Amino acid sequence: MQWKVESIHMHAAPLDYFLHAAGPAAGPTMVLGWALAALSMAVIVIVALLLAVATARRRRIEADHAGPTIVRDEKTGMRWVYIGTGISSVFLIAALAYTLFTLDSVAAPPRAPSLTLTVTAYDWWWKVEYSDADGGPALVTANEIHIPVGEPVKIVLKSADVIHAFWVPQLAGKTQTIPGQINEQWIQADAPGVYRGQCSQFCGAQHAHMAFEVVAQDHAAFDAWRSTEAKPATPVAGAANALALHGQKLFLDRCAGCHTVRGTDANGAQAPDLTHLDTRRLIAAGTMTNTREHQLDWIAHAQRIKPDSLMPSIALTANDAAALSAYLATLH
Numbered sequence: 001m002q003w004k005v006e007s008i009h010m011h012a013a014p015l016d017y018f019l020h021a022a023g024p025a026a027g028p029t030m031v032l033g034w035a036l037a038a039l040s041m042a043v044i045v046i047v048a049l050l051l052a053v054a055t056a057r058r059r060r061i062e063a064d065h066a067g068p069t070i071v072r073d074e075k076t077g078m079r080w081v082y083i084g085t086g087i088s089s090v091f092l093i094a095a096l097a098y099t100l101f102t103l104d105s106v107a108a109p110p111r112a113p114s115l116t117l118t119v120t121a122y123d124w125w126w127k128v129e130y131s132d133a134d135g136g137p138a139l140v141t142a143n144e145i146h147i148p149v150g151e152p153v154k155i156v157l158k159s160a161d162v163i164h165a166f167w168v169p170q171l172a173g174k175t176q177t178i179p180g181q182i183n184e185q186w187i188q189a190d191a192p193g194v195y196r197g198q199c200s201q202f203c204g205a206q207h208a209h210m211a212f213e214v215v216a217q218d219h220a221a222f223d224a225w226r227s228t229e230a231k232p233a234t235p236v237a238g239a240a241n242a243l244a245l246h247g248q249k250l251f252l253d254r255c256a257g258c259h260t261v262r263g264t265d266a267n268g269a270q271a272p273d274l275t276h277l278d279t280r281r282l283i284a285a286g287t288m289t290n291t292r293e294h295q296l297d298w299i300a301h302a303q304r305i306k307p308d309s310l311m312p313s314i315a316l317t318a319n320d321a322a323a324l325s326a327y328l329a330t331l332h
């Protein structure tokens with residue numbers, strides 16, 4: 001079965017990210033987040049009300065007695081400080097205990113994960129690696145993580161440069177990726193669909209454009225996707241494909257230093273693997289939908305679309321652009 005973009009729908013009205021957890025790792029942390037937000041709001045409202053009352057009372061006192069206000073009863077004043085500190089401490093300790101219990105409840109998945117992925121954060125995209133340790137084929141892709149629905153999946157998190165954070169709000173809490181260190185996270189999606197993820201640790205100019213998607217599929221669709229992605233690309237050959245052949249040559253000359261296309265001589269390691277570029281829903285780490293026009297726009301204007309990104313803008317003649325586009329279309 002061929003993996004089809006249209007067959008998947010987004011679980012993603014913006015508020016959904018924070019209102020509807022889609023798996024057991026996210027439910028308790030989402031409730032915790034709202035509980036802590038409600039507590040903070042209550043504190044702000046209470047402090048504001050007390051301040052308003054105090055201001056009004058002071059005006060009245062000043063109106064009654066002209067001249068400086070005299071503190072008449074120091075003990076009564078201090079009593080309010082003790083009461084205030086006491087009440088705040090009770091709520092803070094309760095919030096701490098609730099937070100620790102919640103973190104503990106989502107620390108480990110309900111059963112051993114059947115799949116382990118390695119995700120490495122780069123300025124400003126995500127490398128995704130499946131190993132053959134679980135019996136499926138190994139592969140490398142970027143910015144799009146496929147998982148089987150209803151299964152806990154372990155994610156080993158690394159960083160290639162600075163500190164980033166891996167966060168799919170509907171599937172789990174956030175976890176940092178730290179250079180030289182390996183962190184772990186588990187996610188599980190209870191319903192098929194596309195769940196948006198985002199770098200949530202400020203990591204530089206294009207931090208906001210460092211998104212990714214988790215695509216949860218039933219087992220058959222997931223296995224089909226995985227076996228497609230694991231295959232090398234078929235190099236273009238033959239006079240019938242003159243345009244794509246020219247595009248392939250351009251790719252090897254201008255792009256292969258950074259990008260890999262498995263099955264060809266392109267084996268650059270500092271940029272997203274493009275072997276099956278055409279199967280991805282989005283490009284440039286969630287910035288644009290993956291259409292032919294957007295691909296060419298990105299290649300010509302990467303520095304305008306994501307200023308400071310590590311992909312240069314590459315000027316091409318109309319003929320070269322058409323050839324490159326014809327070649328990229330073979331990467332399915």
Ligand code: HEC
Binds near residue numbers: 251255282283295298
């Ligand atoms: C100097 C290294 C470099 C060169 C040369 C380069 N790229 Fe890139 N490319 C990158 C990096 C880094 C990214 C990720 C940028 C980001 O999303 O922040 C990228 C992203 C892309 C993407 C989006 C992939 C995705 O899944 O998001 C495409 C498509 C792409 N490049 C095509 C090309 C083509 C075609 C060429 C040659 C004409 C090329 N690149 C040359 C470094 C390079």
